[in-house]
Amino acid sequence: MMMASSNTPLLRARGLSKLYNGRGGCIGVDLDVYPGEVLCIVGESGSGKSTLLNALALRSPVNSGSLDYRTSEGEVLNLLTLSEQRRRLLSRTDWGFVHQNARDGLRSGVSAGANIGEPLMAVGARHYGRLRDAASDWMTRVELDPKRIDELPGAFSGGMQQRLQIARNLVTQPRLVFMDEPTAGLDVSVQARLLDLLRSLTSKLHLAAVIVTHDIGVARLLAHRLMVMKDGRVVESGLTDQVLDDPQHPYTQTLVASVLPA
Amino acid sequence: MNANTGLSNELAFAQRDALMLRAREIEKTFTLHSQGGVRIAALAGVSLDVERGECVVLSGASGAGKSTLLRCMYGNYLTTSGTIAIRDDSVAARHVTLSHATPHEVIRLRRTTMGYVSQFLRAIPRVASIDLVSEPLISRGVDEDEARSRAASLLESLNVPRRLWGLAPATFSGGEQQRVNIARGLIAEHPLLLLDEPTASLDAENRQVVANLVVAARERGAAIVGIFHDEDTRDRVATRVIRLETPVAQTTTNMEYLQAC
Numbered sequence: 001m002m003m004a005s006s007n008t009p010l011l012r013a014r015g016l017s018k019l020y021n022g023r024g025g026c027i028g029v030d031l032d033v034y035p036g037e038v039l040c041i042v043g044e045s046g047s048g049k050s051t052l053l054n055a056l057a058l059r060s061p062v063n064s065g066s067l068d069y070r071t072s073e074g075e076v077l078n079l080l081t082l083s084e085q086r087r088r089l090l091s092r093t094d095w096g097f098v099h100q101n102a103r104d105g106l107r108s109g110v111s112a113g114a115n116i117g118e119p120l121m122a123v124g125a126r127h128y129g130r131l132r133d134a135a136s137d138w139m140t141r142v143e144l145d146p147k148r149i150d151e152l153p154g155a156f157s158g159g160m161q162q163r164l165q166i167a168r169n170l171v172t173q174p175r176l177v178f179m180d181e182p183t184a185g186l187d188v189s190v191q192a193r194l195l196d197l198l199r200s201l202t203s204k205l206h207l208a209a210v211i212v213t214h215d216i217g218v219a220r221l222l223a224h225r226l227m228v229m230k231d232g233r234v235v236e237s238g239l240t241d242q243v244l245d246d247p248q249h250p251y252t253q254t255l256v257a258s259v260l261p262a
Numbered sequence: 263m264n265a266n267t268g269l270s271n272e273l274a275f276a277q278r279d280a281l282m283l284r285a286r287e288i289e290k291t292f293t294l295h296s297q298g299g300v301r302i303a304a305l306a307g308v309s310l311d312v313e314r315g316e317c318v319v320l321s322g323a324s325g326a327g328k329s330t331l332l333r334c335m336y337g338n339y340l341t342t343s344g345t346i347a348i349r350d351d352s353v354a355a356r357h358v359t360l361s362h363a364t365p366h367e368v369i370r371l372r373r374t375t376m377g378y379v380s381q382f383l384r385a386i387p388r389v390a391s392i393d394l395v396s397e398p399l400i401s402r403g404v405d406e407d408e409a410r411s412r413a414a415s416l417l418e419s420l421n422v423p424r425r426l427w428g429l430a431p432a433t434f435s436g437g438e439q440q441r442v443n444i445a446r447g448l449i450a451e452h453p454l455l456l457l458d459e460p461t462a463s464l465d466a467e468n469r470q471v472v473a474n475l476v477v478a479a480r481e482r483g484a485a486i487v488g489i490f491h492d493e494d495t496r497d498r499v500a501t502r503v504i505r506l507e508t509p510v511a512q513t514t515t516n517m518e519y520l521q522a523c
Contacts (some may be wrong), residue, residue, distance in 0.1 A: 005365070034366065113482055118346065221386065225365050239365040246339040250295030257296060 008070060009034050010176055011056065012210050016065035019054045019249055026052040028065070028231040033176065036206040040223035040240070042255070048232035049212045050180055056210060057097055057178045058087055070096075072175065092122050096169030096177035100184055102161035105168065106153045112139065113149035113162055119172045138167040141195060159190035163197065177213040180250065183218055195221055216259045220244055228252045271347045275357040277412045280313040281349060282454045283335065284357075288344035290330050296307035304330040306509035307344070309489075311502060314453065316421040317476065317499050318484040329381070331506065334360075335487065336378045337368040348454065373401055378456045379447035383431060383439040388441035391434075391442045392417065392427040399449040416445045420471055438474045441472075448475055455479060457488035461495050473498045 009032040026048035030173040032037055041049045052059045054116065058079060067079040069090070093198070099105040106115050116135040117125075125131055136146040142163040144156075149247040153161055153243070163184065169177060182198065183191040199222055202209055213219055218238060219226055228249065238250040247253045270419045275282055290305040305327040312318050320328040333339040335346055337360050347357040349369055358367055372378075377398070385394050397408035417427060420441040431439045431500050440463045447455070457476070461469045469492060480486055490496040496503070 037366075192388065199386070224369060239368055241338055242340065242365075242368075245333070246292075248293075248340065255297050 012068045015067045018051050018062045038202050038209045038223050039225050040211045040219040041227045042219050043229035047229040049229045054211045058150050096174040098182050100181040102165045105165040111150045116167050116171050117129050138171050140143040142167045159186050176208045283312040285310045289342045291342045303509040304352035312485045314483045314485050317480045319496050319500040319503045320489050321503050326506040326508045329458050332458050336456050376454045377447045379460045380460045383443040388430050390428050395445045407423050437489050455484050455486045457490050465497045469495050479489045
């Protein structure tokens with residue numbers, strides 16, 4: 001797999017905590033995401049992995065810690081003190097967020113093409129023909145039939161809606177994409193094709209991604225690095241194959257041992 | 263063993279241009295938390311220098327830790343104590359110590375320096391054999407057509423039938439999978455090769471082909487550490503044989519756990 005040439009992280013969290021009524025959530029998380037790198041956060045339900053993802057993507061406020069982002073101009077932004085306006089701009093231009101449920105990431109009332117074109121309009125694109133070309137191009141890239149460009153999202157199957165959501169997120173060429181269980185809830189065969197697509201897109205586009213999953217197989221296939229969470233804390237992290245083949249923490253050992261061999 | 267074994271890693275890698283890998287007092291103990299914290303000693307103090315143009319064959323009984331040592335050298339297993347240093351001329355110290363390396367450094371070393379052939383193919387599913395084999399070259403920046411044509415000629419020399427090249431190896435026979443695996447491990451001509459029984463599931467003719475490829479890599483100047491159970495192959499490729507002993511007191515069992523069972 002290609003790795004980033006750059007040695008400076010895009011996103012850096014230190015001691016990041018998000019508590020609900022004084023407990024739960026995620027506690028004291030240190031994390032770096034490098035350009036072009038896929039980082040998977042694994043753990044069971046309630047381990048705090050989605051809470052962490054939402055905190056990193058500025059979708060929910062944190063209680064303490066620091067969170068920095070390095071822009072393509074090399075400027076380091078303190079995300080926690082950034083103005084709401086700057087944050088919104090950042091999430092439109094530099095970031096993507098893929099929800100587990102495609103319905104949460106798509107607008108059901110407008111066509112597939114409009115769903116892909118909208119983020120481009122939000123950053124200033126106006127030319128109808130070019131928007132439509134971009135939408136059609138992205139439908140092809142996520143293996144959707146561009147002839148269906150005028151259909152509503154509801155007309156597509158679950159797996160196709162997820163592809164549409166991915167296209168909507170990648171059309172603005174973000175540097176960093178957050179994904180919350182992107183393949184959960186899909187049929188196994190649909191899951192496999194979506195994983196193949198994600199793997200080839202992240203490597204071709206040199207995209208950095210933080211992916212939350214409870215599925216060790218997804219992590220093994222997509223991630224350069226893994227972080228294992230339990231009870232809101234990171235209990236183990238490292239190179240994907242090392243963590244999965246030689247797990248050190250009791251919880252990681254249980255997690256790996258419960259996967260059926262391929 | 264080599265001369266100058268007492269040198270510090272800094273001096274050793276600076277003074278000995280041929281030195282590719284240096285392992286010192288490697289210990290590896292597995293702690294199985296889900297089984298009452300049983301500790302299994304796999305390696306108890308292995309030291310080894312490997313130079314360019316050498317093929318060091320690891321021997322020893324099953325359980326002596328041969329595969330474990332190779333996996334430690336590839337950064338797939340963490341060592342419990344001791345150090346493994348790998349040559350890396352792109353850094354000032356001219357080596358990287360695996361136990362202190364970041365995941366990014368290990369990934370970089372795997373791309374530029376270390377190739378590994380596992381006992382069994384564990385490839386990305388649903389990817390055509392030819393693409394699996396050309397991928398290590400493409401990730402090193404080789405042009406895609408060039409990479410595929412080199413992959414094709416390597417698969418050809420390993421007698422993998424052309425009709426299989428476009429297929430994912432999941433349905434191949436053990437021997438065919440292993441030859442795809444070998445092609446993927448050797449194609450990038452890494453200066454350090456770690457080979458875990460690459461010939462185990464092959465017939466005599468294909469063992470011969472693989473032995474020739476290993477010898478060619480050695481003569482090209484690669485440093486090789488391998489496990490070869492087949493004696494003919496071993497005699498053909500080895501410049502040195504190191505015998506690993508099964509660690510004494512291999513397992514310490516937590517008695518309370520046994521009583522609880």
